[in-house]
Amino acid sequence: MLIIDDLTRRFGPEAAVDRVSLAVPAGQVVGVIGPTGAGKSTLLRLINRLIDPSAGRILCDEVDVAKLNGRALRAWRSECAMIAAQFTLVGQLSATTNVLAGLLAVMPQWRSKAQIFTPRERGLALQALARVGMDHAARQPVAVLSQAGQRRVAIARALAQRPKLLLADDPLVGLDRPQATGVMAALRGINRQDGMTVICALSDPDVAMAACDRIIGMRDGRIVFDGAAATLGRKQLCNIYGGVAVDSLHLSEKLDLVSAA
Ligand SMILES: Nc1ncnc2c1ncn2[C@@H]1O[C@H](COP(=O)(O)OP(=O)(O)OP(=O)(O)O)[C@@H](O)[C@H]1O
Numbered sequence: 001m002l003i004i005d006d007l008t009r010r011f012g013p014e015a016a017v018d019r020v021s022l023a024v025p026a027g028q029v030v031g032v033i034g035p036t037g038a039g040k041s042t043l044l045r046l047i048n049r050l051i052d053p054s055a056g057r058i059l060c061d062e063v064d065v066a067k068l069n070g071r072a073l074r075a076w077r078s079e080c081a082m083i084a085a086q087f088t089l090v091g092q093l094s095a096t097t098n099v100l101a102g103l104l105a106v107m108p109q110w111r112s113k114a115q116i117f118t119p120r121e122r123g124l125a126l127q128a129l130a131r132v133g134m135d136h137a138a139r140q141p142v143a144v145l146s147q148a149g150q151r152r153v154a155i156a157r158a159l160a161q162r163p164k165l166l167l168a169d170d171p172l173v174g175l176d177r178p179q180a181t182g183v184m185a186a187l188r189g190i191n192r193q194d195g196m197t198v199i200c201a202l203s204d205p206d207v208a209m210a211a212c213d214r215i216i217g218m219r220d221g222r223i224v225f226d227g228a229a230a231t232l233g234r235k236q237l238c239n240i241y242g243g244v245a246v247d248s249l250h251l252s253e254k255l256d257l258v259s260a261a
């Protein structure tokens with residue numbers, strides 16, 4: 001269970017995340033939605049301690065993550081893998097080598113510096129690629145893969161870390177709807193098999209509703225909606241995005257059915 005308790009992060013006088021509280025049971029798939037600047041990325045970055053909170057607590061299985069430092073902090077970062085918005089894959093290296101980079105955080109320093117991998121580690125990397133349907137591309141440089149293929153490799157790299165918690169910041173940016181749905185289906189499949197908790201910041205509420213158990217709607221750093229995807233209707237979306245913005249979101253007919261219910 002991940003518990004976020006009254007969490008705030010200020011940049012100057014402005015709070016990017018403003019007194020956020022939520023509890024995420026292990027194994028849940030949570031979609032964080034909201035307009036640009038709502039605080040979605042900041043919330044994810046706080047959870048894996050890429051940035052420090054100004055106030056509040058982050059508890060994972062009763063450990064106060066906000067207070068960790070040194071080795072314990074590094075261990076936490078490898079337990080909650082982050083797939084960032086700007087994918088940090090290295091284009092000229094093969095998919096396998098990129099996935100192996102996910103192991104660097106959890107291997108002895110002398111080996112990570114020399115980038116020496118054991119056959120077992122190479123096997124784990126191939127397994128991770130297979131789980132996202134990319135084993136056929138193991139030897140190809142990442143730069144020649146499609147956008148969607150690159151996202152899948154980024155997920156495989158996170159999986160190689162064997163995290164408890166997978167954080168994905170805008171993992172679908174630049175993908176069309178079928179590609180986005182495919183990448184989310186791969187994440188969902190992993191969640192079902194491993195029971196890994198997944199928290200994704202998503203810019204398309206329609207995809208979020210289809211793929212997530214629970215939706216957190218943020219606006220101006222605060223949570224303005226927290227509920228099952230099936231209970232998110234037009235009224236709630238207007239509250240999150242504002243009325244005019246909702247009309248430009250091209251939401252599916254399903255949403256109208258939900259809001260009419
Ligand atoms: N390092 C920083 N320094 C100063 N302000 C920041 C920093 N990071 C984020 N902010 C501010 O915090 C607020 C929330 O930003 P954040 O990136 O979390 O929003 P977001 O919901 O992820 O937006 P987007 O949908 O565009 O990715 C914004 O007003 C942003 O300008």
Ligand SMILES: [Mg+2]
Pocket residue numbers: 040041042085169170201
């Ligand atoms: Mg963001």
